Amino acid sequence: MQSNLFVRRIEPTDISSCERVLHALPHWFGIQKANEAYISSLATLPAYVATVDSEVVGFIAVKHNNRDTSEIHVLAVEPNMHRRGVGRALIDAVEANLRVMGVSLLQVKTLGPSDHDEGYRRTREFYEAMGFLALEETTVFWGPENPCLIMVKPLMHVDSPIFTEPNSFSPKRCNSRRTSPPL
Numbered sequence: 046m047q048s049n050l051f052v053r054r055i056e057p058t059d060i061s062s063c064e065r066v067l068h069a070l071p072h073w074f075g076i077q078k079a080n081e082a083y084i085s086s087l088a089t090l091p092a093y094v095a096t097v098d099s100e101v102v103g104f105i106a107v108k109h110n111n112r113d114t115s116e117i118h119v120l121a122v123e124p125n126m127h128r129r130g131v132g133r134a135l136i137d138a139v140e141a142n143l144r145v146m147g148v149s150l151l152q153v154k155t156l157g158p159s160d161h162d163e164g165y166r167r168t169r170e171f172y173e174a175m176g177f178l179a180l181e182e183t184t185v186f187w188g189p190e191n192p193c194l195i196m197v198k199p200l201m202h203v204d205s206p207i208f209t210e211p212n213s214f215s216p217k218r219c220n221s222r223r224t225s226p227p228l
């Protein structure tokens with residue numbers, strides 16, 4: 046893990062850095078309209094950035110679907126920072142807050158294994174390593190060309206918050222990369 050890795054709530058000044066991260070990942074984020082929607086969502090959804098030496102290297106945004114379930118809306122880590130614990134640190138921060146809120150399930154939708162794309166195979170491996178379980182592959186959401194795999198992770202509830210709501214800035218040192226159970 047990067048020793049200088051931190052996760053904190055997103056701030057308006059982080060948005061251009063998040064755009065830069067998306068543009069560096071054209072295999073996953075190659076559709077301009079979709080990217081614009083992801084970036085606008087950062088103004089309204091709970092979102093966090095990961096920084097190394099104060100530079101944004103990744104971000105995540107979460108939707109609260111209902112009282113029990115939240116969903117990863119977007120997650121991206123700068124390519125030259127992959128496999129250094131940044132994605133795990135972002136998931137850890139989100140989960141910590143959801144547990145305090147009493148949310149029981151964290152969901153993510155990604156491209157399913159019926160599509161043999163190598164990049165998304167790695168994405169699924171990441172989510173599996175984070176403890177997510179494959180629930181169902183379906184063509185209902187994105188059509189037959191883009192089979193959607195729904196993955197879920199049950200969350201255990203805890204009492205004390207890591208980040209306070211709403212939008213207060215509370216940096217957290219991320220040192221739990223290898224201590225979380227596999228997803």
Ligand SMILES: CC(C)(COP(=O)(O)OP(=O)(O)OC[C@H]1O[C@@H](n2cnc3c(N)ncnc32)[C@H](O)[C@@H]1OP(=O)(O)O)[C@@H](O)C(=O)NCCC(=O)NCCS
Nearest residue numbers: 120121122127128129130131132133155167168170171174
């Ligand atoms: C998926 C993504 C967010 C993972 O971020 P990351 O910072 O590289 O992941 P981490 O370093 O925290 O990886 C944690 C664990 O996940 C697993 N993992 C991560 N990347 C993996 C890969 N390419 N292949 C296999 N396992 C992988 C490993 O078990 C890893 O632990 P280890 O490095 O100790 O073996 C990042 O690769 C990314 O931005 N990908 C492109 C965009 C994307 O797929 N977004 C999600 C769309 S639904």
